[in-house]
Amino acid sequence: MANEPSTTLTDLSQHGCFGGSVGIYSHPSEQCQCTMKFAVFVPPQAQIKPVPVLYYLSGLTCTEENFITKAGAQRYAAQHGLMLVAPDTSPRGEDVPDEEGWDFGSGAGFYVDATENPWTQNYRMYSYVTEELPTLIHQNFAADPARQGIFGHSMGGHGALVCGLRNPEKYQSISAFAPIAAPSRCVWGQKALGKYLGPDESTWAAYDASELVRQKAQTNRHILIDQGLADPFLEQQQLKPEVFKTTCEEVGQPLTLRMQSGYDHGYYFIATFMEDHVRHHAEVLCG
């Protein structure tokens, strides 16, 4: 039932998985002006008819591989009949500008469209995730363009909240694991937004979930967030879920924020609550 495959997609590997298949692909990206990779899980149900798509955005330092190898989401996606799509976290390549360190540049695109040089030519992860990638998925896989959800972890949780809040018509369901929920107010976010978007903080609000909600960019969908209480980045004030929660309460944005005792920032935490998150999306997308 898939449409005619795009000639621009390179199939890097295919693996049977929970009755469906995991595929890793690369393609030349118009937005990022470089070769981009992503991972797809196609559930068995896609052999019969187009299925909803759930996008997962990864955190700092990750590639397209972390989620698909470690999160254990395929089992639940196969149960519900959801396609999973996990892009890389930034443009990459010899011709793509980068910096020393792990919290900016390669592996740290922060899901923004950069406006500052030298980042603006390649670092367009917001448009890549919300426009170019969904178009590519619908052209090449048995995906239903009317049913999309988005979730992610840490920097990718920030990305999922921002993409979802700014595009409620595109994404009918949103959730996040330990998101950077108020990037304008934390060290990671101030560095990234300041360099990608420039020093005028008024431009940062479009990429700050708490500011978006404050400015009434809310969705009527219920947002689910899980946050580990043993997460060192929570104590370091990089995540600030309490700011997002207070803002949601002020404007009436439906939110369930669960503080999970004993869990840290890694994939053991994500895997533990993955079943709940996939169900959260499936209840909307597969209902």
Next chain:
Amino acid sequence: MANEPSTTLTDLSQHGCFGGSVGIYSHPSEQCQCTMKFAVFVPPQAQIKPVPVLYYLSGLTCTEENFITKAGAQRYAAQHGLMLVAPDTSPRGEDVPDEEGWDFGSGAGFYVDATENPWTQNYRMYSYVTEELPTLIHQNFAADPARQGIFGHSMGGHGALVCGLRNPEKYQSISAFAPIAAPSRCVWGQKALGKYLGPDESTWAAYDASELVRQKAQTNRHILIDQGLADPFLEQQQLKPEVFKTTCEEVGQPLTLRMQSGYDHGYYFIATFMEDHVRHHAEVLCG
């Protein structure tokens, strides 16, 4: 309920996971004469009383991390109340002899006690897995020494079958994913056994599951094996499950060998059938 922790165990990291915890540990190994690492999942049930232990042996090139990050077993172990223990696949270190290549030496201990120089001093993974490691686990964790199972993948599937068949009193349950089931008859096994044990092939039989069964070292327990039909190493004649199956049929060793269409040799295959394997062990160990 755990016994007094051994002073020789170094706690490298702890992570909440499915209501229990994943820990990575190192310790000085008497058998391997080097620092060895292993991963443990302690299920929530171990807070109340000692639980059975299921050992997982990994394949070529793996460390103690592959299984615990990629196989998705913790969810099922938490359901059944099983502890999971995953050791490294060889001794390692500057003072440990090694060779170029990935199919012998570091990451490729083949779960034998080597008798040839220079390997005999460190490469004692059989005694490490069957004696030293279980003792360490029972000294340091809430583990029930009377209830142990063993499983593994590829080289580790070979190790699990050999350890299980030679020690039916120690391991009440055995299973394997894509095991090297007749190592005396394949390129990987002939190289490893020839170098670790020497050219006299009669010494290899103690580390060849098919030869062990032929020589009546069978267990009365039902062995479960899953093998992917899209596994390139099956076609390359490295695994030979059919030799093991024929031998089991000849001597009456209970075996279920499932040939799984569309699955290759990797962790997507392992994760897909992990639930069945953990249940196979739990039915014996938690009954």
